[in-house]
Amino acid sequence: MPEVRVRFYATFRPIVGGKHADVAVTEGASAGDLLDAIVTRWPELHEHLIRPDGGLSKRANLFVDGRAVRFLPEGLKTPLRESQEIDCFPAVAGG
Amino acid sequence: MRLSNFGQDIAHVDLASGRVEMRPAPEDWTRKYIGARGLGVRYVLEAGAEVEPLGPDNLLCFMNGPLTGSEASMSGRWACVTKSPLTGTVTDSHQGGWSGARLRWAGFDGLVFEGHSETPVYAFIEDGRIELRDASDAWGKGIHETVAFYQERYGEKNLAVNAIGQAGERLNRFAVWVNEDDRAFGRGGTGAVGGAKKLKAIVIRAALKKSEVDDRDAWKAVRRDALDVIRDEVNITSPKKGGLSVYGTNVLMNVTNRIGALGTRNSQTTSFGDRAEAISGERVQETILVGDPTCHACPVACKKEVEVTEGPWKGLRMESVEYEPAWSFGSNCENDDVNSIAKLIDQSNDLGMDPIELGNVLSMYMEATERGWLPSGAGGLAWGDTAAMVAMADAIGLREGEGDLLAEGTTLAATKLGHPEIAMAVKGQAVPAYDPRGLKGMGLGYATSNRGACHLRAYVAAAELGVAPGEGEPLDPLEWKGKGELVKIFQDLHAFSDSLDFCKFSAFAEDAGHYAAQYSTAMGVEFTADDVMTAGERIYNLERLYNNRAGFGAGSDTLPARFTEEPSTQPGSEGHVSELSSMLAEYYAARGWEDGVVPASKLRELEIV
Numbered sequence: 001m002p003e004v005r006v007r008f009y010a011t012f013r014p015i016v017g018g019k020h021a022d023v024a025v026t027e028g029a030s031a032g033d034l035l036d037a038i039v040t041r042w043p044e045l046h047e048h049l050i051r052p053d054g055g056l057s058k059r060a061n062l063f064v065d066g067r068a069v070r071f072l073p074e075g076l077k078t079p080l081r082e083s084q085e086i087d088c089f090p091a092v093a094g095g
Numbered sequence: 096m097r098l099s100n101f102g103q104d105i106a107h108v109d110l111a112s113g114r115v116e117m118r119p120a121p122e123d124w125t126r127k128y129i130g131a132r133g134l135g136v137r138y139v140l141e142a143g144a145e146v147e148p149l150g151p152d153n154l155l156c157f158m159n160g161p162l163t164g165s166e167a168s169m170s171g172r173w174a175c176v177t178k179s180p181l182t183g184t185v186t187d188s189h190q191g192g193w194s195g196a197r198l199r200w201a202g203f204d205g206l207v208f209e210g211h212s213e214t215p216v217y218a219f220i221e222d223g224r225i226e227l228r229d230a231s232d233a234w235g236k237g238i239h240e241t242v243a244f245y246q247e248r249y250g251e252k253n254l255a256v257n258a259i260g261q262a263g264e265r266l267n268r269f270a271v272w273v274n275e276d277d278r279a280f281g282r283g284g285t286g287a288v289g290g291a292k293k294l295k296a297i298v299i300r301a302a303l304k305k306s307e308v309d310d311r312d313a314w315k316a317v318r319r320d321a322l323d324v325i326r327d328e329v330n331i332t333s334p335k336k337g338g339l340s341v342y343g344t345n346v347l348m349n350v351t352n353r354i355g356a357l358g359t360r361n362s363q364t365t366s367f368g369d370r371a372e373a374i375s376g377e378r379v380q381e382t383i384l385v386g387d388p389t390c391h392a393c394p395v396a397c398k399k400e401v402e403v404t405e406g407p408w409k410g411l412r413m414e415s416v417e418y419e420p421a422w423s424f425g426s427n428c429e430n431d432d433v434n435s436i437a438k439l440i441d442q443s444n445d446l447g448m449d450p451i452e453l454g455n456v457l458s459m460y461m462e463a464t465e466r467g468w469l470p471s472g473a474g475g476l477a478w479g480d481t482a483a484m485v486a487m488a489d490a491i492g493l494r495e496g497e498g499d500l501l502a503e504g505t506t507l508a509a510t511k512l513g514h515p516e517i518a519m520a521v522k523g524q525a526v527p528a529y530d531p532r533g534l535k536g537m538g539l540g541y542a543t544s545n546r547g548a549c550h551l552r553a554y555v556a557a558a559e560l561g562v563a564p565g566e567g568e569p570l571d572p573l574e575w576k577g578k579g580e581l582v583k584i585f586q587d588l589h590a591f592s593d594s595l596d597f598c599k600f601s602a603f604a605e606d607a608g609h610y611a612a613q614y615s616t617a618m619g620v621e622f623t624a625d626d627v628m629t630a631g632e633r634i635y636n637l638e639r640l641y642n643n644r645a646g647f648g649a650g651s652d653t654l655p656a657r658f659t660e661e662p663s664t665q666p667g668s669e670g671h672v673s674e675l676s677s678m679l680a681e682y683y684a685a686r687g688w689e690d691g692v693v694p695a696s697k698l699r700e701l702e703i704v
Contacts, residue, residue, distance in 0.1 A: 009349045010338040010377065011330065034273075048330065058569050059330050061561050066667020068353050068561075071571040085666065087353045090330040091561035091569075093603050094344030094397065094418055095527075095550050 002027075004034055014081045025080070027077045031062060032076030038088065048090055063087040070074040096199060097307040098617040101130060102163035104204045106225050108218065111151065112209035112290050113227050118120065120205070125559055127702060129614075130204070131160035131596035132187045133634035134478075135176025136641065138207055139185055144644035148180035148284075149266060149291040155208040157198070157297065160596030164199030164391065165306045166314075167613050168322050168597035171391030175280035177288045178645070181268045181452070181504050182523040182547040185641040186283030189593060191390040191398075192276035194255040194299060201301035205503040208292060217245075217296035230295035234453035237261060237445040238273045244277070245298050255299040260447030262492040263290035267502040269452035272297075276388065276398075277414050277444045282524065283546055284449050284504075309619045317612040321605050325394060328604040331562060334394045337598060338376075340387075343399035344418040345376030349529070352426070354572060355668030356533025358526070359426040360478065361458035362519045362657055365530045366665035367426035374433045379416050383433070388414060395600060403434045407482070413441040419550075422528035422702060423454020428461060428479060435481035439488055446492030455505045455518075455525030457484055462517050465474065469512070473497050519655050522647065531658045531675075533668035534559050536570070536578040539678040542652045543582065543691075545638035551599055553585035562603055575674040579681025587631030594634060635703040636686075639693050649690040652679060 013019060023037050035056060039046040047063040049060045056062060056076060062069045064078060065085050072078045080086075102125035120134060128137045135158040146152040156176040163173050173195025179186035198206070202223035215230035233241050241258040252426045256275050263270035263286030270286030271279045280286075289295070303591045308314040331337040338346040351357040352371035359367045372378060379401060386400035400414040416437055424430060441448040457476060464475030474497065476483055490498025501508050505525040509518035519526045524547025531538025536555035544552040558581065559572035570581065588607060589599060595614065597605075607624035615622035642651070658673045683690065685699045698704045 007618075010342060010346050011336070013377065019377075039465065058561060061350070062567075063353055063667070066571070066665075066669075067573075068354075068571075071573070085353075087349075089350050089353075089561075090338055092338045092346045093331055093348055093557045093562040093600075094339050094347050094558060095554055095556070095599065 004029070004080060004086055006034070006038065006088050009089045010086065010092055011090050012045065012048070012088060015042055029080050030076060031064060031080060034080060034086070035062060043070045059091040060076065061089045062092065065087070096164070096304045098161060099308070099619045101125060101204055101618070102134070105207060106203055106205070107209060107229065108225065109208045109210050110216065110227070112211040115225050127630070128634055128637065129161065129591065129594035129630055131158045131163065131174040132176065132189070132593035133630070133637070133673050134158050134205065135174050135187055136185055136592065136634065136638050138564055139176055139178060140637065140641050144641050146178055148178045148183065148288060148305070151211040153178050153288060155288045155292060155294070156205060158205040159195050159199050160373060161593055162389055162595045162597065162617055164196030164615065165617065166392060167318050167396070167597070167617070169393050169601040170595070171597055173198065173391060173597040174293060174593065175272060175285045177285055179283040179546065179616055180266070180287045181284040183645055184286065184522055184546055184647060185638055185645070186546040187593065188280040188285055189596060190272070190274060190278045191277035191598065192255070192274045192279045193391045194257055194274045195596065196391040197253070197255040197299040197301040199298050200304040204298070208294060211291065212293040215293045215295050217294070217298055219298050221300045233295050234264065235261065238447050239445045241296060242275045247297060249298065252322065253300055253302045256296060258296040259286040259289045260354045260445055260492065263287055265494045265498070266290050267448060267492065267494065268425055268504045268507070269449040270447050271449050273444050273447055278390070279444065279449070280549055281449050282451065282549065300324070306617070306619055310616060317616045321609045321613060322394065324426055324604040324609065325601070326433065330393050331603045332600065334396065337395070339397050339603070340395050342376030342380050343397045343415060345379060345399070345416055345421050347378065347418045348375035348421060350583055351529060351533070353667060354533050355663050355665040356530045356572065357422065358519070358528065358530045360429050360461040360518060361427060362526070362530060363462070364665055365533050365663040365668055367431070370431040371426060373431040374421050374436060376418070378433060383437070385412070385640045386414070388437040393598065397469055397600065401437055404438055406434050408434055408438040408680065411438060411441060413437055413444070416488055418533070419528050420450035420454060423451050424457070424484065427454055427458045428484065430479045430481060430484070435484065437622070438485055440486065442488045442492070446489070448492055451527055452504055452525045453488060455520070456491070456501045456508055457487060459505050459509050459517050459519070460501060463509070463512050463514060467515050493662045516656060519657065522651065524548045530663070530668070531654060531665040531673040534572045535575045535673060535678065536581055537597065538673040538675060539578050539582045539682060540585070542675055542679065543586070543682060544653050545635065545642055552589060553582045554589065554599060554602070555581055555585050557603060573671055575678050576681070578632060578678050580685045582682055583685045586635050587628050590634040591627045591631035594630070633703060636693050636697060636701050637703055639688070640698065641694050648692055652691045
C-alpha cells in the first residue's frame, strides 16, 4: 500500500489543488501516519488539521469508510487497509 | 431607534374592519419571552390553541426581536408566528434579508394580523404609519411579479416587499412568504394563513436608522467581541474563508453523504454515493455561482446566487441553491441535475412553497408511483424525472390535477393514498436533510421539535459534525447516549437566538455569553449566559404548552418507522437505526416532562403561569 487515495472537500480543495490526491505512506500505516503525510505534503493544512498540542483538530474530520477516526476504537492508530474510502473535511455546518 | 424601547410599537391590524391599533406588548411578556419567536408564540397562545388555522381567529404575527435591525452582526432576521395549517402546532419561521430591519426602521416592533379581509389587501408601512390597501390587482400573481409590481409602484430604494404567491392564495398547506431577496418564512404554511386572510403582501419603505443605547462604548465593544469570534471561526463563518461563507449551506452535501446521513429515494437509503458531488456546494461554486449577496449586518454572506448556463433552464438567475432543497429535490428524488434543482427552488420562491416540504411530497409520490399505490387515472412521477418534477411543482402550487392532493402536504397526501408510512414527516411536517440513522441527535431533534420535523430547533448536527460549541469536543453521530441533554441545550439556546432575532448560524461562532452581553447592553438590563438558557427553556416550554393544549399529548414525539426500524445499508451508518425511545427517555428526564407533556410544576418553575 504505497499510496492512499484521499478525497478532499470544501476549503481544503483549493489548498490541495483538486478533489483528491494519492498520498504516499509506508506499509502498515495508520490513520495518524496518513495525517502526518498529508500535512507534510500540504503544510497549509497543518493549522486546520492539527491541534496545537498535536493530534487531530476538533475542527476537522478524517473519515475511514464514513466513520470519523476520532470515534473508531483505535483512533489515529487505526491501521489502514486496501480499498478503504478516505475523506478529509474541515468542520462544516450550515443547514 | 432606542433598542430598550422594544415592544412598545406593536401594530394590531384587524383585517375585517381595517382598523389598526398600536398596543405595547405587556412588559411581563417581553421580559420573559424576549421578542420575535418567544413573543409571537405568547400572542398566538393568547388567541387559544383550539383555533382553526385557516379561520379568522388565528393570529398571523410578524415579530421582530429586540436586536432586529440593529448593528449587531447577523441581526437581520424576524419571525412569522401562527398556528400552522400543516401541523396544527404553533409554528414560527424566520426570514433573512432586510425586511425585519426595515420594519424596525419604519417604527414597528411587530405586526399582529387578526380576522379575515373580504377582498385582497396589502399592508403599506412607512414612517410609523400602517395602512391596508387594495391588492386586487396583485392577486393571482407569482411572488416575483408581485415584488416587481410594488417596486414599480413605490420604487426599489429602501423598499421591502413580502408576498404570498398563488400557492398561498389557494391555501396550499406549506405555502410561504417570500421577500425581494428570495428569503422565505419557509416552514409551517404561514403563507396559507396569509391567503386565508386575503393578505397578499406587506410592503415596507424605510431607510437605515442607527440604534440608540445608553452606553454606546459598551455596545460597540460587545458587538466587536461577537464579530471577532465570527471572523476567527476560520472553517465556517470567517468571511471569504470559512466553508459556510465560501460555499453556502450546501457545503454540507458531501459530508452527510459520506457518513451515511443523506436521505435518498424518499429516505429509503442514506447515501447518494458518488452522485452527491454533482449537487454539492463545491460543484455549484465551480460551475454556476455568480454572486454572494448578504443579509442586513451579516459578514458571512452564505447566500449563493447562481445562473444556469445550459439545458432547458439556461439563463435562469436565482438565489440560492441551499443545502436543504439541494437535498429535497436532489438525492431524495434521485436527481443529480443541479440545474433542475435551481429551477425547482426558483419555482418554490415564485409560487410560494416550502421547498423542503415540496421535495418530500414529490419523493413520497415517486415512491407511491413505484409501488403502484396511486389512484386510478393518476400519472404519477418517476424518480429523477426533472421535467415531470417541474411540471408537478407548478400543479401543486396551483392545486391543479394531481397537484391538488399533494398541496395538502406529505403526511395528509400519503394518508389519502392509504400509505401514511411513506410520509417522512413528524407532526405533519416533512423531515429536513439529515437522516436520523446517521446523525442520532438530529432524529431526536426532529421528534421533539415543537413545529414538526425541523433541523433548526436543535441543530445538534453541528456538534456531531465537528462544530462543538465553546470548548466542547465533537460528539459521535452514531452514539445515542447523551443526546437527550444535548438536544435540550441546543433547543433552549436557539429558542433564545430566534427571539433576539439572530441568524442561527451565529451559534457556530458565538455562545450564550455573547448573546447575553449584546442583549444586556442593548436593553440596559442585567442578563447573563444562564439567563439566556433559562429564557430559552421558558420559550420552549411555552410552545410545548400550546401544543399540549392543541392536542399533542403523550406519544406525539415520534419518527417515521423507516428511521427506527429499517437499518441503514450505507457506509458510515451501516446497520444503524434511530434509538428514539431511549433518547426520548433521556430527553424527557432532562426537560422534566411527562411523556412529552409539560407538568404544572414546570410551568410554575419557569414563571409561565
